[in-house]
Amino acid sequence: MKLLLNILIFCLMLFSSKEILAQKDSIVAQRNARKMVRQGNQLYAQKQYADASVAYRKALDKSSYYDKASYNLGNAFYQNKNFKEAVPQYELTAKTAENKKTKAEAYHNIGNAMMEQKNYQGAVDAYKNSLRNNPNDDETRYNLAVAQDLLKKENQQNKDDKKDDKKDDKDKDKKDKDDKNKDKDKKDGDEDKEKDKKDDKDKDGEGDKDKKKDQDPKKDDKKDKEQKPKPQQGKMSPQQIKQLLESLNNEEKKTQKKMNAKKAKGKKVKQEKDW
Numbered sequence: 471m472k473l474l475l476n477i478l479i480f481c482l483m484l485f486s487s488k489e490i491l492a493q494k495d496s497i498v499a500q501r502n503a504r505k506m507v508r509q510g511n512q513l514y515a516q517k518q519y520a521d522a523s524v525a526y527r528k529a530l531d532k533s534s535y536y537d538k539a540s541y542n543l544g545n546a547f548y549q550n551k552n553f554k555e556a557v558p559q560y561e562l563t564a565k566t567a568e569n570k571k572t573k574a575e576a577y578h579n580i581g582n583a584m585m586e587q588k589n590y591q592g593a594v595d596a597y598k599n600s601l602r603n604n605p606n607d608d609e610t611r612y613n614l615a616v617a618q619d620l621l622k623k624e625n626q627q628n629k630d631d632k633k634d635d636k637k638d639d640k641d642k643d644k645k646d647k648d649d650k651n652k653d654k655d656k657k658d659g660d661e662d663k664e665k666d667k668k669d670d671k672d673k674d675g676e677g678d679k680d681k682k683k684d685q686d687p688k689k690d691d692k693k694d695k696e697q698k699p700k701p702q703q704g705k706m707s708p709q710q711i712k713q714l715l716e717s718l719n720n721e722e723k724k725t726q727k728k729m730n731a732k733k734a735k736g737k738k739v740k741q742e743k744d745w
Contacts, residue, residue, distance in 0.1 A: 503532035507539050514542065519550040537566045541576060544583075553583040564599075574604035581613055590621035 510525030526543035529536055544559030557580055564576035581596035597614035601607065 499532045500536075503529040503536050503539060505529075506532065507536070507542060510539075510542055510546070514546060514549075517549075519546045522546045523550070535562075535566045537563045537572065540566070541572070541579075544576075544579060548579065548583060551586075553586040556583045570603040574600045574607060574610070577603065578607070578610050578613070581610070581617065585613070585617060590617050590624055593617040594621055 506525050506529035510522045510529065513519075513522035513525060523543060523546040526539050526546060529539035530543065533539070540559045541563040544556045544563065547553070547556035547559065560576045560580045560583065564573050564580070567573045567576060577596050577600035581593045581600065584590070584593035584596055594614065594617045597610050597617060600610045601614065604610070
């Protein structure tokens with residue numbers, strides 16, 4: 471029993487010594503953190519914001535929830551125009567700060583960082599949170615009014631842009647529909663032209679067939695014979711007249727000769743037919 475009691479006393483002493491050491495380490499860490507914050511503040515005052523940021527980070531490494539270190543780090547980021555990186559530091563301060571004034575200042579600076587990023591909705595929310603913690607801050611109230619006005623204009627612009635987009639989409643759909651109808655009309659027109667060409671070709675084929683039919687060689691010969699001029703009866707050519715006169719002349723000579731011969735010899739002369 472005595473042994474057990476001694477062990478219990480030893481454990482209590484050991485635990486107490488560790489707690490004491492932890493407290494000492496915590497105190498030392500907080501002192502070092504405050505020291506680094508002071509160094510950061512000196513650099514910040516000299517507008518050496520990047521170096522100040524390094525000092526504030528070291529302070530947070532010593533004490534993660536040191537709200538002054540996170541707040542000042544946010545300010546260093548903000549002055550160096552790293553607005554996006556500044557916001558988480560202000561949010562950490564707003565979360566860990568024990569008094570409302572510090573929370574109000576953190577939210578106010580969040581609103582300013584949001585304004586720089588043209589995030590007007592985020593700025594409005596941040597300024598409202600700041601006024602909830604400090605309703606008497608006229609600067610925050612003024613910034614809130616500016617942010618609300620810019621947000622209203624942005625929403626109106628977005629609404630107008632959506633209308634324009636809808637109108638453009640509608641015009642595009644109409645144009646596509648018109649183009650489609652034009653393509654259809656063109657296609658129908660081309661088909662009609664092809665059909666007309668085919669009909670003309672068929673007609674030409676029939677015409678050629680009829681033409682060939684009309685150009686039958688037998689019919690052409692018959693037509694030529696029918697169209698060949700016939701000699702008119704009773705009309706003689708000069709050559710025929712000459713031949714006729716010569717024939718008559720010869721016939722007359724023969725007749726005269728026969729008559730003379732008959733008279734002379736009394737012989738019968740063979741009778742020639744008249745021409």
